[in-house]
Amino acid sequence: MIFGKLAKIALLAAVSGAMIGMQRSKRRKLSVEGKVVLITGGSRGLGFALAQELATRGALLALCGRSDEHLQLAKQALIERGAEVFVYPADVTDPQQVDILVQQVVGHYGRVDVLVNNAGAMLVGPHAAMDSEDYKKIMDNNCWSSLYCIQAVLPHFTAQSAGQVVNIASIGGKIAVPHMLPYSVSKFALLGLSQGLTAELAPAGIDVLTVVPSLMRTGSPLNIGVKGSHKLEYAWFKIADSLPFVSQSAARAASAIADGMESGKKEMVLTLPAKVAAALQGLCPKFLSGTLTLVNRVLPR
Template sequence: MEAQNKKKLWWLAAGAGALLAARAINRKLNAYDFRNKVVLITGGARGLGFVMARQLAKEGARLVLCSRDEIQLENARMELAGNGADVLVLPCDVTQQALVNEMIDTIQRDFGNIDVLINNAGIITAGPLEEMTVQDFEEAMQVHFWGPLYTTLAVLPAMKARGGGRILNIASIGGKLGVPHLVAYSASKFALVGLSEGLRAELKQHNILVTCASPGLMQTGSPRHANIKGQHEEEYTLFKIADSNPLSSISAEDSAKQILDACRNGDAEVVTSLPAKIGAFVHGLSPEITTDFFAVLNRVLPGPTGEKRSQKGFESETSLSMSDLTERTQKAEYRNNEL
């Protein structure tokens, strides 16, 4: 009996090893060279989008960045072009389908066919559910779901005609775990995760591989652009400290590298940062554990004020939010064109 058990364990180990080897071979076969590829990054003028643009530029990609902020776009263009990158910047509001279609037509006419689409544009509205309005949910869905859908639909005909392409959707760990005080954000990111998985299943037959990234907290410098509701200063200070703490977040550069490697290898999904990976794993085993944990966390977060007014993070700064506790985020603001 003992010999039979050992034999079963051996075959089990051999099978697991074969699966890992097959996965490694598959990743190598699917490895994508970004050199000379036209890569469109929505929300590419600052934060994670800009960090990915820098890394792709070093690999020789031809970059197209879009954003609603023309000043930030020009700043991004000057840095990238000054370092030798081939880059085009275009102002665009991705929540408007007509503007998205016009942008894609311009890129394909003046710069070349889009090989890689990175749907990165995003917004964050933080605060208690009682302070959220239907408009907050609608805006989150417009940016995180409809925007990626519009751009995807616009690039698909040319990708199909050429027989391949890559689509990278930047979701969030908030799209796998429902996070208190970020309910609108989480709900819209859940929608993007579902969209990504369905698109991957249908588009793989056309050699178009869809990757969904679910990063945890990153030191991008973006909290200052968040919409803050409720007790503005308290809410923002906690958010910024968590964003800067190395125990709860990782650098934007490390996260971008992991995300682009997943896209390069045609992976279906990538989760970055150890806390996010642990959270996703535990949630997969038992959603009750994570939701009960967040229920306890919610009790210690700043409560509602009775008004629904929002203000930007940079309008909610305190001495604590500008202290040594947030040094990493403050440095990232300068580094990643967030100011």
């Protein structure tokens, strides 16, 4: 039974590869050189790594984050590398602050060409330790914030008949990971939003790229929220986040994302484990569910 499922996965991968090969010739090249790129959550982690990568490709950077201190440090580091950078502190879960942010970026550069929705939050712990407010908070950070930013830039993209939205989702948006349910729920929602907008915005000349990373070595354990058995929950997440075969370096992910942006891709699953897990979810959901049930048994109660 398992081997039959694996054969189906291999066949699906082959068919998908052939379709991708056919589509590559149709993709528009979307060079970021000279483009104004707004990155939310751009002062650290993947956002900062992506800013570094795009700067080497000639992009004009606009970084947003909640901490002005962190933004200034990021700005100085990027300027020392020869980048042109504008920073503005804002809480992107507040639509009014988002509108002001986009106005500030347009006021500084005269336009905005690319939006990277990277800001987000993570909460680790068992479902029994979560309440509805936890889900609402993570949804605000990981889904609604992206929608607010998209709505704010769309009038500018529409006016210039061009633009690109890059939504940083997660493998947790394709597979509900135990002890990360609020995060998974929010990323499932973001994936749906991103995939739907891909089709709806295309006629206006606006490209949407959905990025599906797995765990990333960005120092994120220092910034996660934890509920339940705090020390044990933090410990398992920190270990998983640091394993090379489970997680990915931020610099490598940033390079891959930048390549995807410039090649006009619509969706990217960044790592092989994430690709396998996504394929198993589609073809062998019972097997994957059983595997996750076993994983849940060894996680803290």
